[in-house]
Amino acid sequence: MKKRIGVFLCWCGSNIAEVVDVDIVIDAMKKYQGVAHAEYYKYFCSEPGQEIIEKAIKEYKLDGVVMASCSPAMHEATFRKAAVRAGLNEYECEIANVREQCSWVHRMQKPEATLKAIKLISSMVEKLKMNEPLIAASSPLIKRALVVGAGISGMQTALDIANSGHHVMLLERDPAIGGHMAQLAETFPTLDCSQCIMTPKTVEVSQHPRIKLITYAEVESIKGNVGNFKVKIRLKPAYLDRKKCTGCGVCIEKCPMKVSSEFNQHMGKRKAIYVLSPQAVPNKPVIDRENCMYLKNKKCGICSKVCEVGAIDYDQTEQTIEEEFGAVVVATGYDLYSQEKLGEYGYGKYKDVISGLDFERLNSASGPTAGEILRPSDGKVPKNVVFIKCTGSRDPENAMPYCSKICCMYTAKHAILYKRKVPDGQAYIFYMDIRSGGKGYEEFVQRGMEEEKALYVRGRVSKVFEDDGKIVIWSVDTLSGRKIEVKADMVVLATAIVPRHDAKDVGKMLNVSTDEFGFHKEAHVKLRPVESPTMGLYFCGCGQGPKDIPDSIAQAGCAANKVNNLFSQEKLFGEPVVACVKEDVCTGCGLCVAACPYDAREIDPKRKISVVKEALCQGCGACISVCPNNASELKNMSMDQVFRMLDQLQ
Amino acid sequence: MELLREEIQNEFVKKIEELSGQNVYACYQCGKCSAGCPLVGQMDILPHTILRLLQMGQKKEALDSETPWFCATCLQCSVKCPKGVDVAGIMDALREFLRRNGVEKMELQKIADRMWKKIPQQGLVSGFRKFSS
Amino acid sequence: MQYPYFPGCTLTNKAKGLNDMAKAGADILGAPLKELENWYCCQANFSSVTDNLMNHLAPVRTLIAAAKEGQKLVVLCSTCYYVLKRVSAIMARDEEKRKVVYEFLEEEYTKPVEVVHFLEYVRDEVGFDKLKENVKMDISVLAIAPYYGCQLLRPSKELAFDDPFEPSIFEEFLGALGCESVDSPFKTECCGSFLTTFSEKGVEDCVDRVLTYAGKNGAEAVTTSCPLCNFNLDWAQKEIKNKNEKFNNMPVFYLTELMALALGIEVPVEVWDEHVVDPRPFLAEKGIVKRTAL
Incomplete structure (x- = not known):
């Protein structure tokens, strides 16, 4: 039981002192039983403020400190470090939140606020009296990271982790890496070719000594926690031994089965045995089970006959491997909003109404038209092309409420590329606002207007229909x-970016929480933008929210840095505020074992009572609330302490 | 036009909001209502501009416009509005406001001369409801 | 199963092609329509004004009357469908308004009635397959463009009748009758509706677009399920033709008239007489109606 507690009341500038009468509070606390010292200061979080605390601890031989200040989320760490410097254990410093819980919310009730502040502080003094010094348990740390998704974000984060000396497994669902960036033609605002700037990265990823690249595979399940995740990975059968395959491409050439190409946005064909693109990494084909005639009904088998190295293996089956990692970065990327749902634009009904991503493939030298702008219905060069922005974005009533962020820029790019290829053509861009925040972005948009004469029309489009082989657009110009x-x-829709169609399920499986749309939810939207609330899980790229390539790269670097920070420790120190068991009360009923989300509880088979694996416990309290006879307790949060605190709050 | 606080916050706009159950400030002026309106050819002011006038408290201009009378309540605007504003409902509210103040738009003789025997009852009844005070 | 049906103000005297032919067809299909006993005018349009419940009283009375006869009420006219369904939605979701109406009527609206359009009735209660089985006359030579108009489809979330942009129930109905429908981009656009009493020009604009685009896509006639749509599409053609020689007049059928033809029902002369653009020469030319029968 502590007998010499110090109370330090922070004015927080005027945030607290303007509402709470600090003199009355200090007088009251000085008289409080067990308090040996009380004082106030304008900013205890400042350096001189912290020195005052340290000095007082030593001078008055304090055995505990209550900081009456802002929320513990803000400065708990600051004050605990000061206490440690003066020789206390960090758990001998507690925070009474008199800013968020008192002065901010009671601006108009000053006398009552002062009284409430005294109660809040007294309550914390009572808790602190029974606090024990705690030391965190350590656990081993596996310094190997898993990156899920090998688009530009995933590749960059894998490279950044690997180049810092750690091993990485990079997992991709598709047969080849590169994600959506591999589909793009040119990139804004510099108009350099997407493939050209990405190839060095795909090559580096595939050849890096510390990156193990696994394509055509998905995460099946994940267990454990930070420092020690056990991940089951499902390897989809490629029906081909990728080690034997030389990537010569004869099998692809000879395969008689043509199917619609996903990579070319269904505007071209691929074979049943295929690589995603000519630049695919790895450049080894896979057989698509749904369309292969041999796999379906044992007919054909041509690929096997023409393969000189005997790499085709029709008997391959799905395999599952289990790997261990210390951290996981999720970079699962985006899909386009299902445009069929936007009935008024005629996508799916009229062949010449296409998406922005479709237009990228038309522009790409490796695309279905070899880079020529030809419209899908009859292969003619379109002389009037309408671009419609915000299709599905900024539409809270019928589609997605948010701005998809990249469409203003890529539409400007599309208009510029189009005008370069069809100089006598006219681009019409229907828009609501032009959002071009970014280096060189506004200049790029203006170039599209001034030099390429793209006509920006301010208005949404309401109706799209076909007449005499033309696509008629009904809109408005709100300016005139x-x-x-x-x-x-031809009409190009700048369609909303949405998370991958299965993002919510994948998020649930990986324990990465998602928002209402399925984008990853940050631990703190501003201060911890790449961290999941669950430790050891990070994310980057469009899975977190719509963003362009520079932002994706930056965020990927940020996520890699978080992983590197984690891996810079020798051991992992867990949360010291963990559950403990009153052994004489526990009956070993096992309810806590079932309730624990971290596998941190088990029944000791000899003593038949529950025990806590401290390294795994996160101090969430689930076991405490289910325990029928109060045998489970959280350290420094015993029943006794809680009741003493409540007494002061009455 | 001079914008005045007293005009922007006037009671008329509140009345229109109350009658229609809509928030005129939800409109972000994308123009989709005007873009798809099949009767825009007859209107003196585009539908989205009516909303704009209401946002700026321009009572006289909004009430002087012929636009609300030409709304056939086909609801193309209302179902496509990205902000969920029932634009047709606002047009209806403007009409109702005018009718309650005695404005009469129905010319019975003209209808009688033209189509008396053929017009379905429902056309006539709804005509009275929409254009007669 | 027999459900009450609601004729509304227009059907029995100015839209016999809709009313009488629906009843005759329903009889053949073994799903006869029995007129609701105690019905009131639907008020002819739905008032969206929030402060006056008077406009909803008559539809509520009809709904209460229907509840006494069953769970569903069949409606033929699109306007009636629209008004009754919207008012029943308000009564279902707004307890406060329900109370006020109750206090006024001294009759409580408790049992919700499902308002179904004739098309839904045939699809769900009879089945399009059965409709197809009963077809006696081949009308496949007719190139018909279905016209939905507004009041079956919008507000789409509330009416939940069909896809508001790409509806298909009309096409399925015509398909069952053995007739392929012609798609047209203005099939869900407005006919001008009640503006017919206010702005001829407005209605003509709307009708011109609907019919011209249907014609461009190969339609020789259109079909509707609403007396007001039917009237506007039919009536406005004269003036459109006066102003534009190139405009092609085309007959406007109620969906039930086409059903009657396909089911081999003798369509009485007074039904054809309701039309402005006489469909008889067109039908004769197509061999559907014998010239001598006219």
Whole structure:
């Protein structure tokens, strides 16, 4: 039981002192039983403020400190470190939150606020009296990271971790890496070719001595926690021995089965045995089970006959491997909003209404038209192309409420690319606002207007229909107040970015929480933007929210840095505020074992009572609330302490 | 036009909001209502501009416009509005406000001369409801 | 199963092609329509104004009357469908308004009635397969563009009748009758509705677009399920033609008239007489109706 507690009341500038009468509080606390010293200061979080605390601990031989200040989320760490410097254990310093819980919310009730502040502080003094010094348990740390998703974000984060000396496994669901960036033609605002700037990264990833690249595979389950995750990975059968395969491509050439190409946005064909693109890494094909005639009904088998190294293996089956990692970075990327749901734009009904990603493939030298702008219906060069922004974005009523962030820029790029390839063509861009925050972005948009004469029309489009082989657009120009009709040859929709269709399920499986749309939810939206609330799980790229390539790269670096920070420790020190068991009360009923989300409880088979694996316990309290006879307790939060605290709050 | 606090916050706009059950400030002026309106050819002011006038408290201009009378309540605007504003409902509220103040738009003789025998009852009844005070 | 049906103000005297033909067809299909005993005018349009419940009283009375006869009420006219369904939605979701109406009517709206359109009735209670089995006359030579208009489809979330942009129930109905429908981009756009009493020009604009685009896509006639749509599409053609020689007049059928033809029902002369653009020459030319029968 502590007898010499110090109380330090922070003014927080005027945040606390303007509402709470600090003199009355200090007088009251000085008289409080067990308090040996009380004082106030304008900013205890400042350096001189912290020195005052340290000095007082030594001078008055304090055995515990209550900081009456802002929320513990803000400065608990600061004050505990000061206490440690003066020789206390960090758990001998507690925070009474008199800012968020008192002065901020009672601006108009000053006398009552002062009284409440005294109660809050007294309650914390009572808790602190029974606090024990705690020391965190340590656990081993596996310094190997898993990166899920090998688009530009995943590749970058894998490279950044690997280049810091740690081993990484990079997992990709598709047969090849590169994600959506591999589909793009040119990139804004510099118009350099997407493939050209990405190839060095795909090559480096595939050849890096510390990166193990696994494509055509998915995470099946994840167990454990920070420092020690056990991950089951499902390897999809490629029906081909990738070690034997030389990537010569003869099998692809000879395969008689043509199917619609996902990579080319269904505007071209691929074979049943295929690589995603000519630049695919790894450049080894896979057989698509759904369409292979041999796998379906044992007919054909041509690929096996023409393969000189005997790499084709129709008997391959799905395999599961289990690997261990200390940290996981999720970079699962995005899908486009299902445009069929946006009935008024005619996507899916009219062939010449396409998405922005479709337009990228039309522009790409490796795309279905070898880079020529030809419209899908009849292969003619479109002379009037309408671009519609915000299709599905900024539409809280019918689609997604948020701004998809990249569409303003890629639409400007599309108009510029189009005008370069079809100089006598006209680009019409229907927009609501032009959002071009970013280095060189605004200049790029202006170039599209001034030099390429893209006509920006301010208004949403309401109706799209076909007439005499043209796509007719009904819109409005809110600037001139005119109703607008355009008879276009082709329409490009800048469709909303949404998380991968299965993002919510994948998030649940990986224990990464997601928001209402399925984007990853940050531990703190501003201060911890790449961290999941669950320790050891990080994310980057469009899975967290719509963003362009520079932002994805930056965020990937940030996530890698968090992993490196984690891996810079020799051992992992867990949370010291863990559950403990009153052994004489526990009956070994096992309810706590079932309730624990971290596998931290088990029944000791000899003594038939529950025990706590301290390294795994996160101090969540689930076991305490289910325990029928109060045998489970959280350290420094015993029943006794809680009741003493409540007494002061009455 | 001079914008005045007293005009922007006037009671008229509140009345229209109350009658229609809509928030006129939810409109972000994308123009989709005007873009798809099949009767825009007859209107003197585009539908989204009516919303804008209401946002700026321009009572006289909004009430002087012929636009609300040409709304056929086809609801293309209302179902497509990205902000969920029932634009047709606002047009209805403007009409109702005018009707309650005695404005009469129905020219019975003209209808009688033209189509008396053929017009379905429902056309006539809804005509009275929408255009007669 | 027999459900009460609601004729509304127009059907029995100015839309016999809709009313009488629906009843005759339903009889053949073994799902006869029995007129609701105690019905009131639906008020002819739905008032979205929030402060006056008077506008909803008559539809509520009809709904209460229908509840006494069953769980569903069949409606033929799109406007009636729209008004009754919207009012029943308000009564279902707004307890306060329900109370006020109750206090006024001294009759409580407790049992919700499902308002179903004739198309839904045939699809769900009879089945399009059965409709197909009963077809006696081949009308596949007719190139018909279905016209949905507004009041079956919007507000889509509330009516939940069909996809508001790509509806298909009309097409399925015509398909069952053995007739392929012609798609047209203005099939879900407005006919001008009640503006017919206010702005001829407005209605003509709307009708011109609907019919011109249907014609461009190969339609020779259109079909509707609403007396007001039917009237506007039919009536406005004269003036459109006066202003534009190139405009092609086309007959406007109620969906039930086409059903009657396909089921081999003798369509009485007074039904054809309701039309402005006489469909008889067109039907004769197609061999559907014998010239001598006219």
